[in-house]
Amino acid sequence: MRIVGLTGGIASGKSTVSNLFKSHGVPVVDADLVAHDVIRKGTGGWKKVVAAFGNDILLENGEIDRACLGQIVFSDSTKRQLLNRLLAPYISSDIFWEVMKLWLKGSKVIVLDIPLLFEAKMDKWTAPIIVVWVDPETQVQRLMARDGIPEEQARNKINAQTALDWKKTKADIVINNSGTIEETKLQFQEVLNQVTRPLTWKELALSREGVFWVFLSAIVGILVVQKNLK
Ligand SMILES: CC(C)(COP(=O)(O)OP(=O)(O)OC[C@H]1O[C@@H](n2cnc3c(N)ncnc32)[C@H](O)[C@@H]1O)[C@@H](O)C(=O)NCCC(=O)NCCS
């Protein structure tokens, strides 16, 4: 199995690229969706977050008001680190199970869309690593437009993350999403070819079929040895 890492900065275009993967039949595990799931009302993550941040972050229906929690953590690095610490175990274990489900289904190539791939040190489990890069001014403008927030808030969110230029230096593949969607789609086609090329022997051995054949060979080997010993 090939586990491709997809990361970038906030509003750099990760979801845009992951939607392209999905539309070409490559399954994607979306860490943002997982992060939303682990703080649903009544879950372990919800309890931890409410205990740490208080009832003021709750909506009337008891769900966490993510916009409100976002305002708190994107302007205070200590609180952000606290939230990251509380949720990291839940997020990583859920991502692991999502990967296992895809492995059991026999998926050969999957994409992990994880904004904090490097920060959470999950980059070691993925190869190749794709970084969706955008120039700084376009990033601010797109974030302001998408979230309907003022420039200062947008810059707070961007500064809450490791610099996108640094992430770019760690990438195996960079998609420059500063231009039009059409330009991104052109780059994507090349990336798709690269990512879906035949699996290496190691990747093959880690796929469901690979494990099956290793297991079957071991059983046959044992039976042959036992027969020869009789
Ligand atoms: C802060 C929260 C409540 C804001 O929720 P909201 O729905 O408004 O935003 P959403 O979850 O869609 O995140 C939007 C983007 O913000 C950035 N972001 C989210 N959390 C963080 C963080 N802890 N540090 C830096 N950037 C972050 C990512 O680029 C993400 O794609 C939420 O993002 C959260 O619970 N974050 C902590 C969990 C986490 O680490 N998520 C990232 C997945 S690895």
Ligand SMILES: Nc1ncnc2c1ncn2[C@@H]1O[C@H](COP(=O)(O)OP(=O)(O)OP(=O)(O)O)[C@@H](O)[C@H]1O
């Ligand atoms: N090439 C592009 N041209 C114009 N707009 C774009 C382009 N790529 C993405 N956008 C827009 O920019 C915004 C951010 O893109 P997207 O949601 O894909 O980023 P993201 O990295 O997934 O964000 P987040 O980190 O918040 O999850 C969206 O409103 C999207 O429609």
